[in-house]
Amino acid sequence: MPERPTRVVLVGFMGSGKTSVGRALARRLGYGFEDMDRRIEERTGRAIADIFRDDGDEAFREMEREEARALVSLPKRVVAAGGGAFTRPLTRALLQEGALTVWLRCDLERILARIPADGSRPLAGNRDIMAALLGEREPFYRMADVAVDASAGTPREVAGRIVGLFDRRNRKRTSARR
Ligand code: S3P
Secondary structure (H helix, E strand, C coil), X not given: CCCCCCEEEEECCCCCCHHHHHHHHHHHHCCEEEEHHHHHHHHHCCCHHHHHHHHCHHHHHHHHHHHHHHHCXXXXXXXXXXXXXXXXXXXXXXXXXXXXXXXXXXCHHHHHHHCCCCCCCCCCXXXXXXXXXXXXXXXXXXXXXEEEECCXXXXXXXXXXXXXXXXXXXXXXXHHHC
């Protein structure tokens, strides 16, 4: 039986497919799926955009940290992290605890095409703003255990790439033990 991490945390920029790939991966692994943003919305009864507008960025980051803390005790989960979660050291450390972290690497064109202009993502902006934010965040996303190309393919295909990575990691581990 290949060893699989009990929690897989998907990180990456908004629009990189964390939610859709996360759902597909959870189905494939027989795990539960948790979306950090949806958990915050359910817990507070408020939309993310309203939290940013009324309470500000820092208050949202604190809520995100509390979600990350709650997730540490949940086994067999695929977690979609919010796009800024991994940039915060404490939130990142909590998300990393006992989990395999996966960066869904996605090019800017694909990201811009996927993000709806409906105001649901308060930090989304024009191409220059998004390019600058992506540049600032990439060093943090690189801290994930593995990176997977999420620019092309259906969510199921990207989920399949992630499962392929586990299996390759397991094979490497097994051959290292011999
Ligand atoms: C954010 C990304 C959003 C959400 C919030 C802030 C960010 O999550 O957490 O709007 O800082 O990049 P998604 O990456 O799921 O869009």
